[in-house]
Amino acid sequence: MRNVQTVKDSVTSLKKVNGDMTTTDEETANLLSDYFKEVYTVEDVDNLPTVAESNNTWNDTDLQLTESIVMDKLQKLKTDKSPGPDGIHPLLLKEGAPVLAKPLSLVYQQSYATGALPPDWKTANIVPVYKKGSRGDKENYRPVSLTSVPCKIMENIIKEALSKFLETNTILCKKQHGFTGGRSCLTNLLETFENWTRILDEGYGLDVVYLD
Numbered sequence: 345m346r347n348v349q350t351v352k353d354s355v356t357s358l359k360k361v362n363g364d365m366t367t368t369d370e371e372t373a374n375l376l377s378d379y380f381k382e383v384y385t386v387e388d389v390d391n392l393p394t395v396a397e398s399n400n401t402w403n404d405t406d407l408q409l410t411e412s413i414v415m416d417k418l419q420k421l422k423t424d425k426s427p428g429p430d431g432i433h434p435l436l437l438k439e440g441a442p443v444l445a446k447p448l449s450l451v452y453q454q455s456y457a458t459g460a461l462p463p464d465w466k467t468a469n470i471v472p473v474y475k476k477g478s479r480g481d482k483e484n485y486r487p488v489s490l491t492s493v494p495c496k497i498m499e500n501i502i503k504e505a506l507s508k509f510l511e512t513n514t515i516l517c518k519k520q521h522g523f524t525g526g527r528s529c530l531t532n533l534l535e536t537f538e539n540w541t542r543i544l545d546e547g548y549g550l551d552v553v554y555l556d
């Protein structure tokens with residue numbers, strides 16, 4: 345239904361701390377910006393977890409940023425998605441795939457080789473999406489980042505190569521369901537439900553601890 349919707353939900357006015365409602369788009373945007381910054385988590389990059397040593401080593405030759413692969417990704421783009429700060433719409437990329445695949449592949453190869461990204465690829469347009477409850481309450485909106493579509497294509501190619509490396513070398517735990525091919529929250533729930541049912545059928549008690 346979202347794909348065929350012509351009218352999108354928009355944020356009109358929000359309640360301020362003093363109880364008054366915002367009267368301009370700028371005031372509403374600033375109110376949401378301040379709230380999103382309050383709940384944003386800043387990661388401690390100086391204390392990242394370490395990874396255990398392994399005989400399996402990622403090799404750059406496993407990553408192919410070729411014209412044919414980029415062409416395939418461009419042709420599979422969903423054209424109903426929004427562009428990022430660079431303003432390059434996925435419809436433009438999909439329709440222009442035959443002429444854009446080669447230059448984009450060269451940009452990707454150079455970016456990966458140098459470890460550098462164009463500035464527009466490192467920024468995002470933050471869009472508030474309504475969750476539930478009162479539409480006048482800023483806490484009922486969550487931020488969604490609209491990033492560069494060309495950058496997301498490169499990310500997807502790298503992600504697929506890394507996933508293949510992890511699966512081929514059996515590095516991921518078998519209990520890992522998120523962000524793995526053919527698995528999801530649904531398969532996780534089905535496996536869990538099967539385990540619970542078996543335990544109860546065998547006459548054992550069962551305690552469940554949920555962590556968010």
